[in-house]
């Protein structure tokens with residue numbers, strides 16, 4: 001198998017036990033990256049590295065298994081249902097936090113949508129559903145329509161959200177002439193359709209992606225973007241500020257900047273929380289008020305934690321953005337900072 005550092009003979013077993021996922025990247029994305037002027041940074045997103053063999057961590061860092069209520073459906077936060085509708089992606093990101101099943105034959109994906117719809121119907125506190133995976137846009141529009149058949153009749157769902165990196169990897173997918181009707185169905189059922197894109201770097205935003213986003217926005221689809229803070233790729237406030245400014249210009253609201261997770265085979269992408277807070281602050285210094293709509297987030301087992309700052313007292317200040325216990329949401333807390341810490345679990349409780 002080819003790695004960034006050279007060729008290495010590996011068995012299937014070695015790949016499996018080291019959490020090394022399949023290698024797959026679209027021709028479109030490869031060319032976009034090659035011509036971007038940022039190949040040295042962007043190659044780490046899809047090209048395998050020897051570092052994956054020594055990167056320690058877990059395969060489920062945010063308690064996905066513990067929050068699964070039906071195969072393929074997670075209910076961690078009261079308002080949101082998360083559906084894993086596929087285990088496939090159009091290209092595979094080396095830093096993926098769902099390495100445990102993406103690109104593989106998995107039993108973690110949703111199959112029984114009748115049961116899922118029944119669960120949602122019995123949970124009126126759930127106001128939105130996120131279709132994720134894998135990438136939902138590897139599925140045909142007809143297949144997505146079938147999933148919507150189960151979701152759209154549920155009156156207390158206000159929005160249907162799709163999380164996708166396909167707009168970066170294969171923007172042509174969004175030129176499917178059947179897609180406008182799918183979004184139209186969502187709107188006619190009185191719900192918002194939301195696409196959360198996943199651009200990590202301004203050079204991933206192709207001309208084709210921008211054109212297709214603008215067309216779908218004109219049909220009423222709302223767009224947000226989430227990025228992952230990745231060592232060697234985008235750990236630079238200049239690049240991330242430019243990425244978020246470009247998103248804003250296209251009508252895509254910068255939403256989360258995720259701290260990379262301590263995932264087995266991918267923890268080498270983490271930057272320290274000290275560096276992360278410096279980058280988040282550097283981004284904010286470069287953006288206007290209406291552009292700085294992102295939150296720097298650690299998606300932890302205990303909840304989504306907004307990382308606020310590493311203050312002069314050498315403590316990291318944080319706030320729960322989401323927590324299973326609603327009374328914890330918004331509460332600021334702090335931990336002493338330890339040099340090199342990248343995750344809440346690396347910080348002592350004192």
Ligand code: SF4
Nearest residue numbers: 089092093096134165
């Ligand atoms: S597109 Fe998303 S689910 Fe697929 S490999 Fe990348 S991060 Fe993982």
